[in-house]
Amino acid sequence: MAWHAQLALDYQWEGNRTVARHSHSGPLRILQSLYPEGDAVCHNVLVHPPGGLVGGDTLDIQIRAGNGSHGLITTPGASRFYRSDGATALQRTHIHLESGARLEWLPLEAICYSGCLAENRLTMDVQPGAEMLGWDVTALGLPNANQPFVKGHFCQHLEVPGVWLERGAISAADTRLLDGPLGLAGMRCMASLFFVSGSPLERDRKEQALEAARTVIGAHSLVATAGATSPSPQVIVVRVLAPVVEPAVELLRQIRTAWRALLWAKAASTPRIWSM
Numbered sequence: 299m300a301w302h303a304q305l306a307l308d309y310q311w312e313g314n315r316t317v318a319r320h321s322h323s324g325p326l327r328i329l330q331s332l333y334p335e336g337d338a339v340c341h342n343v344l345v346h347p348p349g350g351l352v353g354g355d356t357l358d359i360q361i362r363a364g365n366g367s368h369g370l371i372t373t374p375g376a377s378r379f380y381r382s383d384g385a386t387a388l389q390r391t392h393i394h395l396e397s398g399a400r401l402e403w404l405p406l407e408a409i410c411y412s413g414c415l416a417e418n419r420l421t422m423d424v425q426p427g428a429e430m431l432g433w434d435v436t437a438l439g440l441p442n443a444n445q446p447f448v449k450g451h452f453c454q455h456l457e458v459p460g461v462w463l464e465r466g467a468i469s470a471a472d473t474r475l476l477d478g479p480l481g482l483a484g485m486r487c488m489a490s491l492f493f494v495s496g497s498p499l500e501r502d503r504k505e506q507a508l509e510a511a512r513t514v515i516g517a518h519s520l521v522a523t524a525g526a527t528s529p530s531p532q533v534i535v536v537r538v539l540a541p542v543v544e545p546a547v548e549l550l551r552q553i554r555t556a557w558r559a560l561l562w563a564k565a566a567s568t569p570r571i572w573s574m
Contacts, residue, residue: 300354300385301325307359309340309399311366316340318369326357335567339368343571344405346377351389353382353415359391363399363428370402372569376437377405379452381413390419395428395496400562403432404554404569407487407543410438410452412445412470419455424496424532431557433550435489437543438468438476447476447486458494462533485523485539489546491553493561498531503561510556511536518549526553 303324310317315337320328329343346357363369379387389408395401408418424430434456439447449470456464468475475481482488493507511526515536518524523539536553540546555566 300356301348301351302356302358303346304358305344305360307342307344307361307369307371309361309363309367309369309401311364316367316369318342326359332570334570335564339370339564339567341370341372341569343569344371344373346373349375350378350380351387351416352380353385353387355387357389359389361391361393361401361403363393363395363401365396365398368400368402370567370569371404372571373405374571375406377408377418379408379410379414379416379418381411381450382415385415387414387416388419389417392421392423393430394423395425395430397425397427397496399425399428401430401432403430405433405435407435407437407489407547409440410436410447410450412439412447412449414450414452416451417453417455419457421455421457421459422494423459424494426496428496429561430494431492431554431561432494433489433491433554435487435543435547435550438470438486438488441486441542454488456490456492458530458533462494462530464490482539483523485541487538487540487543487546489538489540489543489550491536491538491550493534493557495532499528499534504528504531504534506560507534507557510560511553514552514556515549518545518552520545520549524549 305326332341
């Protein structure tokens with residue numbers, strides 16, 4: 299039986315506080331709002347109780363943030379795309395930020411099990427004056443558990459309409475892509491960290507963010523397989539390849555902390571769920 303789940307999450311600035319409201323159908327939930335940084339930033343944990351998707355499952359996530367609000371969303375564990383008998387499993391997330399809103403989209407990694415047929419789509423509609431910081435982390439198989447990605451197909455879609463589009467299709471049969479020096483070179487974790495502005499970034503601000511990311515990368519063990527760039531005046535991206543998830547996420551967390559301080563004058567704040 300295929301699961302079709304929907305969740306709508308809305309952030310609004312009310313009474314000097316970011317307030318989250320949500321509705322859902324099917325197995326998607328938002329846990330209690332937390333305010334470890336004070337009332338300005340609302341932290342939420344997105345939960346998918348079944349723990350994974352099989353062929354035919356669809357998760358449809360809609361997130362909106364109003365003027366003045368600042369939401370932070372993460373997950374309690376990895377998303378999992380399991381083996382499919384023929385149908386595609388789809389996770390589709392659409393984020394809409396009104397002018398003056400901020401959002402942090404920080405889900406833990408998506409794991410593609412061998413035999414999966416999966417697509418993970420993220421669309422970000424960021425209005426002028428709004429900004430978001432997010433990441434996307436994908437693991438192909440479980441190398442440390444001796445479960446390699448030897449069968450199946452995965453499609454990743456990251457888009458800011460009219461501004462930035464990255465779409466990649468990975469087949470387990472494409473050994474030139476997976477193992478070739480111009481492809482993933484044997485790495486099985488792909489990760490991206492992105493800062494998106496609804497308006498073109500000031501040159502100095504963008505250059506400072508790139509320099510901050512490159513400084514962190516230069517001191518990290520993944521220096522040879524990570525880089526920072528700006529594909530659009532409104533977007534800054536860090537891309538990372540790693541053999542497994544942990545070092546890639548460690549690097550992204552460090553750069554997120556640096557960007558939060560530089561771009562938003564916000565101190566480091568780690569969601570509580572990450573330390574449980």
